[in-house]
Amino acid sequence: MEISGIISALLIGLVVGALGRLALPGRQRVGLLWTIAVGIVAALVGSVIAAALGVADTGGVDWIQWLIQIALAAVGVAALDRSRSRTRA
Template sequence: MSWLWVIIVGLVLGLLARAIIPGKQHIPLWLTILCGMLGSFLGNAVAGWIGVAETKGVDWTRHLLQLIGAIAIVYVGNMLWNSYRGNKRGSKQRA
């Protein structure tokens, strides 16, 4: 059951990250979920490093760090996917 929640959180964070990043991302849904999951893990790690991983009530700082991590991972994942697939749709073409 815990893996199901990891996938759901990855989907939500990945879609939020794609909505926040300007422009269109050309990555498939499975990669969006994977990037969201990695961003969640990164945000949790940073929250632990700065000492806000476990607080009373809603962990808004941890959630914000997870979203920031997902944004960073989706951005990098999009760049890597475009370079791997050879897509130049997202970049300006020089004449």
């Protein structure tokens, strides 16, 4: 992965975190900074997974890569929400 890919993954991570949070039903007890952090990690990991699957560089918008990243962000936000609810209970 090139440096431009890492920078774009970081910027896309901001959007991915928000979309991943919106994909979950109900209210999440996860703050904005944690959502952004999960989105950045999901974007980076999703880019690596998409590259490994050979779907990272396609003509036009990389829809499969976006879906992978959003799904990872949703899983990450849900896991963080679940772990935070256990520590508060």
